[in-house]
Amino acid sequence: MSRRRRVLVAGASLAGVRTAETLRDRGFDGEIVLVGAEQQLPYDRPPLSKALLEGQGTADDVRLLTSDQVSALDLDLRLGRRALALDPVRRAVELDDGEALGYDQLVIATGSAPWMPRDWDLFEGIYPLRTVDDCLAIRSALQGSPRVAVVGGGPIGCEVASTARRLGCEVVQIEPLAAPMARVLGTEIALACAEIPLDAGVRLVCGTAVEGFDGGVRVERVRLRDGRMIEADVVVVGIGARPVTDWLFGSGVSVSDGVMCDDRCATSVAGVYAAGDVARWFNPLFEQTMRIEHWTNASEQGAFVARALLDGRQAGSYSPVPFVWSEQYGVKYEVAGVPHPTDRIRIVEGSVAERRFVAVYEREERLTGAFALNSTRSLLKFRRLLARDGAHAERVDVPSISS
Ligand SMILES: Cc1cc2nc3c(=O)[nH]c(=O)nc-3n(C[C@H](O)[C@H](O)[C@H](O)COP(=O)(O)OP(=O)(O)OC[C@H]3O[C@@H](n4cnc5c(N)ncnc54)[C@H](O)[C@@H]3O)c2cc1C
Incomplete structure (x- = not known):
């Protein structure tokens, strides 16, 4: 009987969980081993600075997976275990308890750690x-x-x-x-x-x-x-985070402020991919490499990597419009695209006084991004524009509104 193919995912949080879920959704019937350094079942981080911190609910309310879901997905979940080293020749990851776990394909999803x-x-x-x-x-x-x-x-x-x-x-x-x-x-x-x-x-x-x-x-x-x-x-x-890449030292996986990946999220080592906060990949839509520490990216990139593992080149390129939201003082902040603080900024809808507005960011006659304060719907049209034209999105032809 032939051995089942094994996908090993290092990092049992959002990106790693989405990879595992998408593999199963798409019919993968091989082994999925998910190794996570934390003792907790995988959980979502955004509530940690919002509802959970405020006292609403318990740790169980923010789980990404319950024990039943782990069983239903047939995941070999190794919690409280840290990947220490990668040996790409033997195709094995050494864990902190001395076990060497072999893999056919490896996904690096070790995220970032606070600085x-x-x-x-x-x-x-x-x-x-x-x-x-x-x-x-x-x-x-x-x-x-x-x-x-x-x-x-x-x-x-x-x-x-x-x-x-x-x-x-x-x-x-x-x-x-x-x-x-x-x-x-x-x-x-x-x-x-x-x-x-x-x-x-x-x-x-x-x-x-x-x-x-x-x-x-x-x-x-x-x-x-x-x-x-x-x-x-x-x-x-809260002064920033660094990608967790120390365990890859000497493995041949190229690292430079994140695990370096191509447009398919493949690393410099055959059979090894990366997703989420730890990955720095080439986004063809914006014609640049980027590393993003946002929820939407970790979720979408984890799912994309599963497709790349199963379909190879046919999965295409990973080319999202970066997006992040934040909730502060009852107000919703949302940013789409790749705005830079030095870009030309114009408020094109609403006003600061109303606490509801949209600002666009432009550089060299191009739209780079948009920021919406309490204006989720209005941001959509700019997300669509950026998704269609990326680095070549035209400046927005609407007058500025003074605040
Ligand atoms: C408090 C907080 C609030 C946030 N709020 C928002 C928000 O409102 N909107 C938004 O867009 N984003 C938000 N984010 C960001 C978002 O949560 C992250 O982008 C997302 O969690 C990234 O997921 P990830 O799986 O790539 O990495 P992580 O969530 O960092 O998970 C990586 C996992 O890998 C494990 N690990 C690390 N090293 C090893 C190893 N060697 N072996 C095994 N396991 C290892 C870690 O313990 C961790 O569990 C927030 C983040 C935090 C911390």
């Missing part, structure tokens, strides 16, 4: 936010309305600030740029949106960075580079 300068977590009360355990630890620390300092003005930092404020905490958010979200939206739009946290009572400290922390066993103060001090009982750090 935290060494010595920042020496004090109790300073938290990163990536896992459900991080979320539950912060949730418990937010009880009793402590003074909270959020370090970083990206989407995760903004969502934590919003949630902590809803819970009645005194919140200070620290961001080195001119306003939260400026790295994503550009200074002008980010400054306009900064009214939203300010109205909710969040204190914004922008234009300076964190130098370090003071305290005893627990953190008591945040020290800023400009000499100011901020009193805090709880600090949440």
